[in-house]
Amino acid sequence: GExxxxxxxxxxxxxxxxxxxxxxxxxxxxxxxxxxxQESGKGPQFIIDIRSNMDKRQGQRVTVLxxxxxxxxxxxxxxxxxxxxxxxxxxxxTGNQFYFGTxxxxxxxx
Amino acid sequence: xxxxxxxxxxxxxxxxSPLSLECTVEGTSNPNLYxxxxxxxxxxxxxxxxxxxxxxxxxxxxxxxxxxxQDRQFILSSKKLLLSDSGFYLCAWRRWTGTxxxxxxxxxxxxxxx
Numbered sequence: 729g730e731x732x733x734x735x736x737x738x739x740x741x742x743x744x745x746x747x748x749x750x751x752x753x754x755x756x757x758x759x760x761x762x763x764x765x766q767e768s769g770k771g772p773q774f775i776i777d778i779r780s781n782m783d784k785r786q787g788q789r790v791t792v793l794x795x796x797x798x799x800x801x802x803x804x805x806x807x808x809x810x811x812x813x814x815x816x817x818x819x820x821x822t823g824n825q826f827y828f829g830t831x832x833x834x835x836x837x838x
Numbered sequence: 839x840x841x842x843x844x845x846x847x848x849x850x851x852x853x854x855s856p857l858s859l860e861c862t863v864e865g866t867s868n869p870n871l872y873x874x875x876x877x878x879x880x881x882x883x884x885x886x887x888x889x890x891x892x893x894x895x896x897x898x899x900x901x902x903x904x905x906x907x908q909d910r911q912f913i914l915s916s917k918k919l920l921l922s923d924s925g926f927y928l929c930a931w932r933r934w935t936g937t938x939x940x941x942x943x944x945x946x947x948x949x950x951x952x
Contacts, residue, residue, distance in 0.1 A: 760938040771928050771943035772882070777935055785937070817881065819941075824870060824889060824932075825897075826941055830881035 740835045747805040749832045751818035754799065758820040763792055763803045766815045766831070775803070775816075810836045840865035844929040844944035851951055857902075857916040859947050861929030864910065870932035871912040872941055873904055877925045888912060924951045 741747045753761070759780040764772035776787045778794050778801075785792050791804040801818050815831040844861040851857060863869050873885040884897045886904035894904050901920050905913045912929060926948055930941040 760940075762938075762940050769946075769948075771930075771946045774935070774940055774942060777937045777940050779938055821938070821940070824887055824895075825884065826872070827884065828874075828882040 737830070738833045738835070740837055741808050742837050743810060744807055747803075747808045747812065747834060749803045749805075749816050749818075749834065751801040751803075751829055752799060753801065753818070753820045755820060755822055756796075756799065758822050760821040761792070761794060761801050762819045762821070762826070763790075763801075764817045764819065764828075765812075766817065768814075772817055805834075808834075808836050810838060812836055840933065842929060842931050842942060842944045844927075844947055846947060847945065848948040849950070851919050851949065853921055853951055854918045857914070857919050857923070857949070859914040859927055859929075859949075861912040861914075861944060862910055863931050866910070866931070866933070868909060870939075870941075871906065872930040872932075873912065873914045874928040874930060874943075875925045876928060876946075882928070886914070919951045921951050924949055 762777045763775045765775050766772040776790050776792050778785045778792045783794055789806045793802045805812055813836045815833050817828050817831045819826050819828045842863045870889050872887045874882045875885055876882050886894055886896055888894050888906045891906050902916050926946050928946045929944040932939050932941050
């Protein structure tokens with residue numbers, strides 16, 4: 729299977745600060761990447777995606793950056809809110825298969 | 839609208855008992871469907887995926903099997919559960935986001951084998 733990892737298993741940020749969650753992937757052939765948010769007891773929720781021919785994509789308060797040279801993906805959350813507390817997963821797609829990292833647990837401190 | 843449902847939401851089963859988890863999607867046809875398992879505090883492990891009726895691909899050898907008897911129905915089964923089968927089981931389907939074909943998850947099924 730593919731190897732998708734995260735640099736840090738936990739991250740704590742102050743409410744209102746920006747959060748950055750990082751992810752490394754190993755398969756150079758992967759051409760599509762996704763970030764998910766998983767709240768306790770629920771299924772992962774799609775946040776934002778990016779194709780390998782892009783370096784950056786922005787959504788509402790979130791930005792995904794892709795560095796193909798070092799096979800690194802990051803999710804930036806602006807003005808982090810208590811509702812952002814969750815586990816965040818990156819995923820890479822090759823063909824019909826999606827492989828997930830182990831997740832980073834984000835805690836927002838009020 | 840396009841939705842995905844899976845059930846039951848929670849179940850407690852004794853070791854050696856059978857298992858059947860069901861997943862259905864609505865509002866689409868011929869979707870790619872997936873079963874993932876998530877152990878407590880761990881990432882998502884791909885178990886099976888299906889590109890059509892009767893077509894199942896298995897990612898890891900295990901005590902589980904999957905079937906796709908209808909276009910929008912995906913079933914995860916076991917004849918005899920093991921303690922190690924406990925976990926959070928997630929059905930997912932593939933949809934176009936405008937950027938790529940990503941997978942969207944159902945609500946999940948919590949399985950505890952005792």
